[in-house]
Amino acid sequence: MENNKEMLNQKLVDMAYQAMEHAYAPYSHFKVGAALVTESGEFFTGCNIENASYGATNCAERTAIFKAVSEGYTKLCRIAIVSSSGEKTPPCGICRQVMAEFMEEDAVILLADKLGIYEYSLKELLPAAFGV
Ligand code: THU
Numbered sequence: 001m002e003n004n005k006e007m008l009n010q011k012l013v014d015m016a017y018q019a020m021e022h023a024y025a026p027y028s029h030f031k032v033g034a035a036l037v038t039e040s041g042e043f044f045t046g047c048n049i050e051n052a053s054y055g056a057t058n059c060a061e062r063t064a065i066f067k068a069v070s071e072g073y074t075k076l077c078r079i080a081i082v083s084s085s086g087e088k089t090p091p092c093g094i095c096r097q098v099m100a101e102f103m104e105e106d107a108v109i110l111l112a113d114k115l116g117i118y119e120y121s122l123k124e125l126l127p128a129a130f131g132v
Helices: 002-020 060-070 093-102
Strands: 032-038 043-047 076-083 103-112 117-121
Touching (some): 002 032, 002 043, 002 060, 043 060, 060 076, 060 093, 093 103
Antiparallel strands (some): 032 043, 103 117
16 A cells, blocks of 8 residues: 555656656746646646746646646646756645645645655645635
8 A cells, every 4th residue: 555655656756757848948947847646546747838928937736737627627636746956846835725726635745856755735835725
């Protein structure tokens, strides 16, 4: 069981690195990739997509989440985030709020660096989240 979870974590991190290859980051040169799995077992990936009008940039996590939601999957369980920095890349505040909308109570956020994969809960990353 524990082994299955580790295999899933590694698969998501590998998929996130693959998605990072498509990052469009000519302004920051900071490439980000994300991969998630839905409650029903579907996988979606995303990369950051920058814009000459910087504020129009979309983060990798939101790309992956919006791909899932736009395909009808609104219950997301686990998401991995990686970047070209090789360091842990915590999600930005907007992405955390979007995660709060679509990630289950017990959802897991995976951050990776060169040494390992680390698990976080949404509550840890976004305590006292806004909701209606
Ligand atoms: N970025 C992400 O893709 N995810 C985050 O959570 C943090 C920031 C991207 C946005 C921009 O393209 C680049 O990283 C530098 O901020």
